[in-house]
Amino acid sequence: ITASFLRLVPARRHADARELGRRTWMTMSGYIRGTAVNGLVNGALMTVDLLILGVPLAVPIGVLTFFGGFFPIVGAIAVGVLAALVALVAKGPVVALVVVGLTIVIHNVEGYLVGPLVLGRAVKLHPVAVLLALAVGGVVGGIVGAFVAVPTAAVVASVFDYYRVPVEVDEPASE
Numbered sequence: 001i002t003a004s005f006l007r008l009v010p011a012r013r014h015a016d017a018r019e020l021g022r023r024t025w026m027t028m029s030g031y032i033r034g035t036a037v038n039g040l041v042n043g044a045l046m047t048v049d050l051l052i053l054g055v056p057l058a059v060p061i062g063v064l065t066f067f068g069g070f071f072p073i074v075g076a077i078a079v080g081v082l083a084a085l086v087a088l089v090a091k092g093p094v095v096a097l098v099v100v101g102l103t104i105v106i107h108n109v110e111g112y113l114v115g116p117l118v119l120g121r122a123v124k125l126h127p128v129a130v131l132l133a134l135a136v137g138g139v140v141g142g143i144v145g146a147f148v149a150v151p152t153a154a155v156v157a158s159v160f161d162y163y164r165v166p167v168e169v170d171e172p173a174s175e
Contacts, residue, residue, distance in 0.1 A: 002018065005021065006018070016162075020159060020162060023158045024155050027123050027151070027154045027155050028151055028154075028155070030122035030154070031122060031154060034119040034121070034122030034123065035069060036066075037122075038069050038114060038115050038118055038119065039065070039066040039068070039069025039070060040066055041110060042065050042066065042068070042076075042106055042107065043064075043065040043069070044062065045106045046061060046083065046103070047061070047062030047065075049099070049106070050083065050087075050099070053091065054095075055087045055095065056086065061083045064079045069110075071143075071147060072147055073143060073146055076103070076111075079103075080099075080104075080107070083103060084097075084100045087099040116128070116130040116131050124154065125150070125154055129153060129157075130150055133152070134146055134149050134150060137149025137150075
């Protein structure tokens, strides 16, 4: 893939293109790892809460919560509704309302505290920048905008940082 991409770039820019590609890859990898950690925290908390409340299917709902973490806003709402419906059918309206409350608390803690800290470190963005990227992405592009906001902001910041502070890159002997 790198060789194909480098054919599109003038030879004098190959070192820059390689370094930007490396930085972009590292940023995207960090984003996926950070999102997985957030999803793991959400899934674990949801599973423990549902087990304590005696709601059936707690582990599968926890797994869905993990995967829902990869879809900002929509994932949390969809899995929270599912958990509340299961609780409503199995345990009644009081437990269902408790599940709704716990879902809101878990996702607010993740969305405003854990998420920005973990994702911020993973993609080297300040937590406030993560929150702003999510807000702007959500307002401008809806669900899709929120989904791509943080990785896009991180890649843009990485490219900006590269051109702001040039790094010595070793050029291969032959191309």
